[in-house]
Amino acid sequence: MKRVLIYLGIIAGLLILFYMFRIYRIDGTSMNYGMLEGDVVLCKRQVDTIKRGDMLVVRHxxxxxxxxxVKRCAALPGxxxxxxxxxxxxQIxxxxxxxxxxxxxxxxxxxxxxxGYFLKNPYLKYYGVVHNWKLKVPGELSRLPMTTVEDDHYYVLGDYRDNSADSRFFGAVPRDWVMSKVIYVLKKPKDWMTLLEIKEADSSEKEVKKNGGLTPSSFKGQSISSTE
Structure with a gap:
């Protein structure tokens, strides 16, 4: 009986962990260099608060x-x-x-x-945001107009700023589309067969047309195939 209770406790614990957390493997470059291809990320499913700089898992x-x-929260509502x-x-x-x-x-x-006053590239110093100045980008991505983030929405960007499909393509994401928050990054395991794959996704021409033709299809993001 005691052994049964132990097994039940282990199963209950695993179910709780599965409900609270998700594990993914990175297979893309849009979050370089905070997350490199092959890195593993542990994500918390229940997101109580979102802060500037948080790495979020969002629906596209x-x-x-x-x-x-997977993108970084660059701006909060307001x-x-x-x-x-x-x-x-x-501007905060x-x-x-x-x-x-x-x-x-x-x-x-x-x-x-x-x-008024604005912070210039505020995430460059602490989060390692990078630019590839040799990469030619559309004018629409080089310059964006003054924008205020609406209530219950979050503006997300890739750390590899010149090669990322993010809010510059599809706008700020609603709070309901924030699925989890990255809480730990583990560097490149050799073979974790149970991990979910994060695949690169090109921005298709269809998506570009829906979003007003902001960018060519060569820009990429990191997408997650989920079993939820």
Whole structure:
């Protein structure tokens, strides 16, 4: 009887872990260099809070197969941002003074505009966001207009900024489309057969047309085939 209870306890524990967490393997480059191809990520399914800089697993609004993508949260509801010459500029909560204080506290680059203070490439210093300046990108990706993130939406970007299908393609994602949060990155195991695959997904011409023709089909993201 005691052994049965132990087995039941183990099964219950595994079910709880399965319900609370997911494990995926990276097979793409859009999150270089925070997550490299072959890395394994542990994700928490219950996402109580979302912070700027969090790595999120989100549904791709334009993917007819309903695949999931791994991206970094670049802006929260109420934040303002724009992009100029590939550089991402962020105003916290649409508040110039708060943005200025945050820049001083964390030694972040700051620019002054007619709309107030904005952080310049705020994720470059702490998260290793990279640009490939040799890669030619469409003008629409080099420059984005001033935008305020609407309520219950999150603006997500790939760390490899010049080769990522993200919110610049499909806009901010609704809170309901945030499926989990990355809590740990394990580097490149040799052979974990039980892991779910994360496959690269090109932005198809059909998706481009739906989104106003923002980008060519050569830009890529990391999608997850899920058993949920």
């Amino acid at each position: 609004p334009l993917d007819p197969k309903g695949r999931l993508y 934040d303002r941002f724009f992009q100029e010459k590939r550089f991402f500029y962020l 909560d649409g508040d110039s003074d708060k943005t200025y204080r945050l820049a001083q506290k964390h030694d972040l680059s700051l620019v002054s505009t007619k709309e």
